[in-house]
Amino acid sequence: MPVIDYIFDISISNAQKYCSASFWDDKQTVLRLVQTNGSLLQYAFKRLRNDKHVVFTAALSTPDSFAYASDALKSDKKYVKNLVIAYGIPFVYACNAIHDDDKLAFIAVKHTARNINYVSDRLCHNKQLQLMALTHKKPWYNIPKALARDADIIVAAIKNKVLQDSTTIGSVLPAHDFNSWVSVTTNEFNMAYVPKRYRNLHGFYLAVLKQNPLCFPYIPKHLQLNRRLVRAAVSGKGIILQFVSHKFLLDRSVVMTAVLNDGSALQWAPMFQSDRDVVMAAVSNNGYALQYASHSLQADKEIVLTALNNPNSCGVYKYVGIRDDVDVALAAIKHDEYALGYASPQLQDNEEVVMAAVSRCGLALCSASPRLKNMHKIILAAVTNCESALLYVPKKLRSKSIVLTAIHGSLKLSCIPAELKTDLDINAKLFQHYSAYYYQINPNLFSNPNFIRRILWNNGLFYTEIVKCRIIVGTIPLPAIVDMLIVLMFSKIAGK
Numbered sequence: 001m002p003v004i005d006y007i008f009d010i011s012i013s014n015a016q017k018y019c020s021a022s023f024w025d026d027k028q029t030v031l032r033l034v035q036t037n038g039s040l041l042q043y044a045f046k047r048l049r050n051d052k053h054v055v056f057t058a059a060l061s062t063p064d065s066f067a068y069a070s071d072a073l074k075s076d077k078k079y080v081k082n083l084v085i086a087y088g089i090p091f092v093y094a095c096n097a098i099h100d101d102d103k104l105a106f107i108a109v110k111h112t113a114r115n116i117n118y119v120s121d122r123l124c125h126n127k128q129l130q131l132m133a134l135t136h137k138k139p140w141y142n143i144p145k146a147l148a149r150d151a152d153i154i155v156a157a158i159k160n161k162v163l164q165d166s167t168t169i170g171s172v173l174p175a176h177d178f179n180s181w182v183s184v185t186t187n188e189f190n191m192a193y194v195p196k197r198y199r200n201l202h203g204f205y206l207a208v209l210k211q212n213p214l215c216f217p218y219i220p221k222h223l224q225l226n227r228r229l230v231r232a233a234v235s236g237k238g239i240i241l242q243f244v245s246h247k248f249l250l251d252r253s254v255v256m257t258a259v260l261n262d263g264s265a266l267q268w269a270p271m272f273q274s275d276r277d278v279v280m281a282a283v284s285n286n287g288y289a290l291q292y293a294s295h296s297l298q299a300d301k302e303i304v305l306t307a308l309n310n311p312n313s314c315g316v317y318k319y320v321g322i323r324d325d326v327d328v329a330l331a332a333i334k335h336d337e338y339a340l341g342y343a344s345p346q347l348q349d350n351e352e353v354v355m356a357a358v359s360r361c362g363l364a365l366c367s368a369s370p371r372l373k374n375m376h377k378i379i380l381a382a383v384t385n386c387e388s389a390l391l392y393v394p395k396k397l398r399s400k401s402i403v404l405t406a407i408h409g410s411l412k413l414s415c416i417p418a419e420l421k422t423d424l425d426i427n428a429k430l431f432q433h434y435s436a437y438y439y440q441i442n443p444n445l446f447s448n449p450n451f452i453r454r455i456l457w458n459n460g461l462f463y464t465e466i467v468k469c470r471i472i473v474g475t476i477p478l479p480a481i482v483d484m485l486i487v488l489m490f491s492k493i494a495g496k
Contacts (some may be wrong), residue, residue, distance in 0.1 A: 024044050024048070025045045025047075027048060030044045030048050030054055031054060037062065038060070038062030038065030039064075042065075044068075049069055049070045052073065055069045059083055071095065074095050075095045075097060077097075077101065080098050084108045085107060091104070096120065099118055100122060102123065106129060113134075113136030124144055125146055127150065130143060130144075130153060131153065134153070134156040134157050135156070151180040155183045178204070181194060182207045182211060185215065191215065191218045191219070199220065200220065205219045205223055206229060209229060209236065212236075213236030213237040213240055214237055216230075216240050216244075217240075224243075225245055227248070227254070231254060234261065234265070235258075235261055236261070238262025238285075239265055240258070241258040241269065242265075242268045250271055252275070255271075256277075259278060260285060261285070262285060262286065263284070263289035264289055267292040273294050274294040276297060280302075283310065286312050287310035287311075287316045288313070288315075288316060290303070290304065290316050290319050290320070291316070296321075299322050301322060304320050308320075308328065309331055315338075317329075317332035317339040320332070323343055323344040324344040324346050326352065326353060329347050329353050330352075330353060330356055333357050333360055337364060338361075340367040341367040345369070348367055348368055351375070354372045354378060358378060359385060361386060362384070362385035362387075362388070362389030363382075363386055363392070364382070365378070365382040365392040365393070373393070374397060379393050383402060383406035384405055390403065407426070407429045
């Protein structure tokens with residue numbers, strides 16, 4: 001029907017005004033319309049609003065369009081279940097019997113927490129259903145009063161950051177519920193409302209620290225001097241070492257426990273920065289910890305290699321005390337593309353090291369020695385890895401073959417020698433990898449039929465793109481445009 005193409009351009013409010021009644025009684029027409037905008041289901045005839053296929057198509061486009069479905073479909077449990085599983089939202093428009101169905105209610109709430117607002121009064125007081133809704137950040141004020149003082153509900157609300165008012169927590173949570181108070185004591189604010197019976201209880205804070213070691217700075221000061229609590233905190237979060245008493249910074253076992261959890265904790269233990277075992281444990285956990293080791297250990301090859309072989313070692317090479325060792329340099333290059341810049345001049349002139357660096361990142365060519373910057377295979381490896389490495393290739397060596405190798409992304413024209421900027425092959429390849437390049441292309445090339453055929457055949461460009469080029473760069477001869485269209489036509493046929 002020709003009129004169907006017109007309906008897409010008129011507003012929904014005028015849809016019924018411009019279309020005859022028979023229009024909304026045609027299933028195929030309505031299907032096409034609701035596929036684009038499900039809200040148009042409201043104008044369909046009753047028999048189509050009772051059609052499962054039509055309603056499902058409308059809901060697929062606009063989930064809220066289920067509001068316009070027939071009462072029979074809204075009462076169909078199996079049908080509603082499929083829609084709820086797929087979209088969740090249509091649950092609000094279902095009949096009361098479905099709102100009171102346990103299985104469908106759980107499916108709906110699991111999909112979208114707001115569906116808890118539409119379940120029956122009986123299910124609204126279902127504890128398990130409310131707990132599921134809280135995992136999806138359901139607002140606390142919607143919790144029924146009968147469940148508002150339930151310990152499990154309160155704990156779930158706090159864990160999911162639905163309930164964060166410490167005053168409310170202190171007033172609703174029973175003081176005798178040890179496990180619940182352990183679960184909710186997660187920050188300094190909640191710590192202030194811990195019942196008096198727990199405030200000096202060693203076991204309570206031990207349980208709290210095992211759950212959240214970051215609470216350590218907020219536990220009572222006299223308990224911060226308890227060695228067992230300190231170990232529990234630093235074993236969970238090594239960085240807690242910065243908050244412990246000075247006497248524990250002299251305790252080797254406490255420091256070792258901290259660096260095993262987080263190597264960066266070594267920075268707060270200056271007395272052990274020369275201890276080989278402690279430093280080895282720290283760099284094994286975090287390569288960056290090498291920066292906190294003593295100068296003598298920064299020059300220890302075993303420790304250095306352990307740090308560099310750690311996945312978290314990018315940027316560590318600048319702290320290494322041995323810059324002229326090939327093994328150390330190769331280990332650094334594996335995780336740090338800029339490592340060659342920190343190597344000694346001897347290694348920057350080492351073919352094996354430089355090849356490894358430019359293969360890892362072509363831009364490392366900038367740190368290579370002048371001798372290796374002139375070596376063909378080093379240049380080739382660099383520009384193959386990164387087109388911008390061409391910037392660091394001596395101008396006299398930027399040959400056509402090197403430039404063509406470098407073109408596999410958005411290469412800057414400033415990298416290309418002036419005599420090659422009008423080269424047919426180079427421009428065609430630039431266009432192939434970066435079609436927006438036509439803004440900078442030499443206008444004279446568009447008068448070359450071979451160039452036009454080349455870019456069209458390689459890129460599969462649409463005619464409109466070529467016309468854009470014509471508008472931007474000037475004029476393309478009519479025969480060239482005809483040639484382009486012929487080539488495009490044959491390329492499409494070949495593609496089929």
